[in-house]
Amino acid sequence: xxxxxxxxxxxxxxxxxxxxxxxxxxxxxxxxxxxxxxxxxxxxxxxxxxxxxxxxxxxxxxxxxxxxxxxxxxxxxxxxxxxxxxxxxxxxxxxxxxxxxxxxxxxxxxxxxxxxxxxxxxxxxxxxxxxxxxxxxxxxxxxxxxxxxxxxxxxxxxxxxxxxxxxxxxxxxxxxxxxxxxxxxxxxxxxxxxxxxxxxxxxxxxxxxxxxxxxxxxxxxxxxxxxxxxxxxxxxxxxxxxxxxxxxxxxxxxxxxxxxxxxxxxxxxxxxxxxxxxxxxxxxxxxxxxxxxxxxxxxxxxxxxxxxxxxxxxxxxxxxxxxxxxxxxxxxxxxxxxxxxx
Numbered sequence: 647x648x649x650x651x652x653x654x655x656x657x658x659x660x661x662x663x664x665x666x667x668x669x670x671x672x673x674x675x676x677x678x679x680x681x682x683x684x685x686x687x688x689x690x691x692x693x694x695x696x697x698x699x700x701x702x703x704x705x706x707x708x709x710x711x712x713x714x715x716x717x718x719x720x721x722x723x724x725x726x727x728x729x730x731x732x733x734x735x736x737x738x739x740x741x742x743x744x745x746x747x748x749x750x751x752x753x754x755x756x757x758x759x760x761x762x763x764x765x766x767x768x769x770x771x772x773x774x775x776x777x778x779x780x781x782x783x784x785x786x787x788x789x790x791x792x793x794x795x796x797x798x799x800x801x802x803x804x805x806x807x808x809x810x811x812x813x814x815x816x817x818x819x820x821x822x823x824x825x826x827x828x829x830x831x832x833x834x835x836x837x838x839x840x841x842x843x844x845x846x847x848x849x850x851x852x853x854x855x856x857x858x859x860x861x862x863x864x865x866x867x868x869x870x871x872x873x874x875x876x877x878x879x880x881x882x883x884x885x886x887x888x889x890x891x892x893x894x895x896x897x898x899x900x901x902x903x904x905x906x907x908x909x910x911x912x913x914x915x916x917x918x919x920x921x922x923x924x925x926x927x928x929x930x931x932x933x934x935x936x937x938x939x940x941x942x943x944x945x946x947x948x949x950x951x952x953x954x955x956x957x958x959x960x961x962x963x964x965x966x967x968x969x970x971x972x973x974x975x976x977x978x979x980x981x982x983x984x985x986x987x988x
Contacts, residue, residue: 649698651690655681655713662720668733671724675742678717682749707792714750715794721746722804729814740808740818744825747801750792755832795838802829802844809851819863823870826851830877833885839878841888848878849896856904856929865928872932875900879936883943894947897940901933902957905964930968931976934983937961941986962987 658678665671681687695709702709721743728739793801805825808814815822829835830848839845855863855871863871879897882888890897908926941948952958965980972980 649694651687652694652698652713654687655691655717659713659717659720662724665724668728668731671728672736672739675721675724675739678720679742679746682714682717682746711792711794714746714792715797718743718746718750718793718797719800722800725804729811735814735817737817737821740814741821743801743804744821744828747793747825748828754790754792790834791832793835798829798835798838801825802839805829806847806851809854820867820870823855823867823874827870827874827877830874830881833881836878836881837886841882841890842892845878845882845890845893848874849893849900853900856900857907869928869932872904872929876932876935879939883939891944891947894940894944895951897936898948898951898957901937901940902961904929904933905961909964927976931979934965934979938979938982938986941983 655678658674658681662671662674662678665674691713692706692710695706695713698704698709699706725735725739725743728735791798805822808822809819809826826848839848852871852875855867856875879890882890908930911926952961965983968976969980
C-alpha cells in the first residue's frame with residue numbers, strides 16, 4: 647500500500663543520515679525540517695499511521711513514534727558529523743534536533759497542560775502524576791510522547807555534550823539550556839534518565855552556569871539553568887518518587903551557593919546604585935522550590951545538612967529578607983519553604 651507522507655519523511659531522513667558533505671547535509675536537514683513543519687503533511691501522516699498500524703498489528707502511536715524518532719536521531723547524527731568536521735558549526739546545526747523534538751511533542755505538551763488545568767480545578771495543587779510504583783508510571787505514560795526512550799536519552803547526551811563545548815556554547819548556549827530544561831520538565835522524559843549518572847551530569851552542567859559563570863551569562867540562560875535544576879529534582883522526588891537521597895547534600899549546597907551568589911550580587915548592585923536585576927529574583931524562586939522538595943522528601947537527612955556551615959541559617963535568613971518584596975509565585979514558594987520547616 648502506498649503511503650506518500652510516510653515515504654517523503656522517510657526518504658528525507660535517509661538522505662540526511664547519508665549526507666557526507668556539509669552543504670548537502672544542511673540542505674537535507676532543511677528539507678526534513680520543512681516537511682515536518684508542514685501541518686497538512688503531518689495530518690496525512692497520522693491518517694496513514696492508522697492504516698499502517700492495522701497491517702503491522704501495531705498502534706498508530708507506535709508507527710508515528712518510529713518515524714518521528716528516526717527523524718530526531720538523523721538530526722542528532724548530522725549535527726555530530728558537523729561538529730567532527732573542520733567546518734564551523736552554525737546555530738541552526740545545533741538547534742535543529744531541539745526544534746524537531748519540540749515540534750513532535752507540541753500536541754502532547756498541550757494535552758498535558760489541559761489535564762493539569764482540569765485537575766487543578768478539582769484539587770488544590772494536585773500533581774500531574776503520582777503513582778506508587780515507578781514501573782507502573784513508566785508503562786502508564788508510554789503513549790504520552792512520540793519520542794522513543796532511546797531518543798530521549800540521545801537528546802540528553804547530545805545536549806550535555808554540547809554544553810561542555812565552549813565553541814558550541816558560544817553559538818547556542820541559551821538554546822541548549824532551554825533544551826535541557828524542557829527535557830527535565832516532563833516526568834515521562836525524566837523517567838528514562840539514569841538516577842545516578844544522568845543526575846550528576848545535569849547537576850554539573852547547571853552548577854557551572856549558576857555559579858562559575860553567573861556573572862557573564864544573561865538572565866535567560868540563568869533562568870533556564872535554574873528551571874532545569876528545579877524540574878529535575880521535582881520529577882525525581884515528588885512526581886516519580888525515585889530515591890536520590892545520595893544527592894541531598896549536593897543539591898542543598900548548590901541551592902545555598904546560588905542564593906549566596908544572588909545575595910552578593912544584589913548587595914553589589916545596591917552599593918553601585920544600580921537597579922536590582924530581575925534574573926536574580928527568578929533564579930531565587932526556583933532555588934527555593936528545590937529546597938522545598940528536598941526538605942519535604944528527606945527531612946531527616948536535611949537536618950544534618952542544614953547544620954553544616956550555616957546552611958540552614960543562611961537559607962532561612964535570606965528567605966525572611968525576601969518576604970516583603972516577594973510577589974505572586976515567589977511568595978507562594980517562600981510560604982511552601984517556611985511550611986517545610988514545620
